[in-house]
């Protein structure tokens with residue numbers, strides 16, 4: 001391998017990262033393991049090519065292959081989601097959202113979105129993001145009793161604030177989102193509807209979560225979360241917004257597209273059309289359900305009491321452990337999760353009172369319901385023995401045993 005010869009330092013880091021990915025139980029809800037085919041496309045010579053513009057309308061010569069790769073990616077994206085128009089150039093989910101705002105509203109306009117501390121995203125109007133500085137955000141939260149979205153409350157807030165755009169999407173909400181109801185609310189106040197399906201894109205592509213495409217003016221996604229593709233963004237929209245979305249992405253926000261990543265997105269869309277992808281997403285949801293059930297059976301509390309999708313949000317307040325402590329203890333047992341605010345969290349974001357768990361990554365390795373039940377037990381064992389190094393070691397051995405049985409896609413072992 002030439003990398004190891006030319007730059008042993010970075011080669012060593014990559015090798016160690018391969019080992020880390022193979023030796024831990026990855027429950028980070030926004031991560032996944034891309035296939036070897038996706039990795040190959042992303043690591044290809046397409047990275048050398050400048051292709052500013054769009055297929056057939058480039059600002060550089062020599063774009064024959066870039067054009068074909070992007071055309072195929074666009075065709076597959078539209079086909080996979082049943083969308084009228086697609087743009088595959090956004091470097092990330094955040095840039096995809098920025099392009100959607102630029103197309104749908106003007107600076108200073110009011111947006112109505114889910115509060116960050118209740119499960120929204122930085123790009124949905126946080127004061128530390130462009131979205132909170134350039135637009136005027138108004139936030140809806142979750143119901144204190146149920147932990148779920150109170151759609152009547154969203155409607156009241158929409159009528160009161162008359163937003164130009166309603167933003168739907170979340171990085172920790174464990175329930176189905178009622179896109180139709182959001183559309184009705186948007187229509188009532190004459191607002192646009194942006195659905196950010198960054199997390200659910202894979203579930204939606206496989207039909208195991210309802211699709212926002214019939215209701216959204218623009219839908220944005222990431223390709224690296226449940227969709228299992230390369231790290232990047234995706235924008236789908238009604239045909240009438242297509243030209244404006246394209247202009248917003250380039251030249252509005254970006255320069256040359258990452259053609260190697262676009263080729264890898266095309267591969268991921270192709271993989272997502274295969275029958276095994278539907279079985280995979282069904283397993284993702286089933287695994288999350290079992291994980292939730294078994295955590296409940298072990299006495300843990302969950303926000304909303306369960307899950308409909310790939311995520312489980314554990315409410316640690318009854319245990320008095322912080323999210324930060326839980327994250328760190330579990331990581332010592334090679335179980336990787338992230339601390340996460342729960343609705344109405346009494347603790348600050350660097351501590352939190354929750355952990356977020358997700359099943360897309362483990363399911364890509366073939367983990368099933370039996371393993372989920374075992375993982376739920378291991379999590380509870382660690383959380384009820386904080387500081388017990390001997391127990392962490394015991395759990396780590398069990399984790400190693402499971403890891404040996406389930407090879408990680410895309411990594412030679």
Ligand SMILES: *Cc1c(COP(=O)(O)O)cnc(C)c1O
Pocket residue numbers: 030091092093094095120121123169170171196198199222232233
């Ligand atoms: C992950 C995520 C994004 C942003 O994706 P990046 O590629 O990290 O910029 C946007 N919205 C939601 C809801 C997300 O979960």
